[in-house]
Amino acid sequence: MNKEYAVGLDIGGTHITAAIIDIIGMKVVDFSLHKESFDSNLPVEEVMTIWEKVIRTSIKKSKVENTTGLAICMPGPFDYTNGVCWIKGQSKYEHFYGLNVRDLFQDKLNLSSDFPVLFENDAVCFGKGEVFKDANNLSKKVMAITLGTGLGACFIDKGKSISTGNSVPKEGEIYDLPYKHGIAEDYVSARGLISSYFALSGKKLNNGLEIFNLAKAGDEMAIKVFGKMGEDLAAIVLPWLENFSADSFIIGGKIANASEFFLPVFIQKIKEAGSNVTVSVSTDNEIAALLGATSLLYTV
Template identity: 75%
Template sequence: MLLEKFMNEMNIIELKPDFKKIDKSEKMNKEYAVGVDIGGTHITAAIIDIANMKMIDFSVHKESFDSNLPVDQVMTIWEKVIRISIENSKVEQVKGLAVCMPGPFDYANGFCWIKDQSKYEHFYGLNVRYLFQGTLNLSSDFPILFENDAVCFGKGEVFKDAANLSKKVMAVTLGTGLGACFIDKGVSVSTGELVPTDGEIYNLPFKDGIAEDYVSARGLLGGYKTFTGKTLKNGLELYNLALAGDEIAIKVFEQMGEDLAEVVIPWLTKFGANHFIIGGKIANGSEFFLSAFNQKIKENGLEVSVVISTDNEGAALLGAASMLYKM
């Protein structure tokens, strides 16, 4: 369905070239953005009040899909989710589209460079900004911004709590990979001597490989296989074993906690972080690794508050929308 048809169904009398929606009463007291979190198997959209950095009630809509479908089919799904989110929000104006995307991705220019990752196999080399413009019938000057998923998560966590805007924050996402970001007073930092190259830690040399080999779902599963010879399907299976009291499963989580600490301690120190946030699906198993992580932090004499995120997806949506916070 074309976006214009959707607008007409909502009793909107005009579709501005910049995607601003005007209702008959012309009430435009607030500014809103569409926040979009795109993963390998899902898309979530919500309308964000960017003046107050709050999600609009009932606007969150999520759907799962196969990202290896043809491009036009994927874009149809994305349009549908965005359209439903707008409809449910009842907003009067949309200022921009802010998209949280996994990498590798050219976030400034909108090009997708994901390859050989069993996702978005038809998107390699395509300009996703142009795809959004075509699918949603947007003008070239309408803001469509992209950011790394880990950075969106970190910025979202910062903007959720105003007290964090004065802090130096390091955040990580633990899942199929190891994401990270460094934020100083609400601004992402990815260059300079105080942070690793591009603000990334997944590829830092660690033990017999790189950090992500050990601090990730595959690191956990690999550790369990090393000790038991058994191959598990996924991290949830390992988590359930730990819940059931499996000592090896618990040991593997604890080892990951220690490994995470060893990876981040040098950068917590260099960056001068006073706040550390852990997110991602594996964070749900923090009861099995957080104590080991904190012990390593304590042994190294670091004074940093450590927090486990309780709303990874909400944080990502807010973090994406924060790109339009002062535009």
């Protein structure tokens, strides 16, 4: 069978990861994974130079001579079809608002106008990647979420992302669902953890990692905060697990690394509600995102 390769990119607010993906086998080419941290609020040309360097480094390390597409996992708001960035007021990509990122890639990498440059939401890429990693999931209904700075979600039926219809929330998103005194993301995210810890302790921490480290050290308030997040997460997703008739629920994102502190409560709550969905935590978010992005090239 002939090999076909593409460049997969996972782009966040502070990092970019590139890898060369064997599209037929849906596997990362050995030694091709390359990651760099950067400040996304740098001028556009400086950011593009960093991205170009990472891509070219990945290609060089892979020893692959020809690639047939570029697939990019990107945070929103973003026009994924047309490649236009609409991120604003999020302390990231301040200079990219309204720009066509597809054009920027084509110019920077000297790509022809017909070379596929495709974009997808980061949570959808994660979910699709998890599905493609396990062939059994290709016959199932999967709800996947990413827990981190925000709360991402996707709904996948037999490998296809579902974002419309009565079985899923609007645009397949759960972050903005009304919940308690605000929206879901106010309670289930890094800022939700920080806010909860402040309410209990009066101490203002900087990020979720600090709370995780406190929980690891036995801090009862930190442990309680994660447990409360597990309860909130269950309350938020249960109606949609049922509505979508999900077979599997997969948790990813940086906060998934703290699953020992919130997962037991989450599982208890969904079992009490009568749900039989299979719950799992991703062990390699980044690879999943890259595979999920590259799966877009099957339709090209």
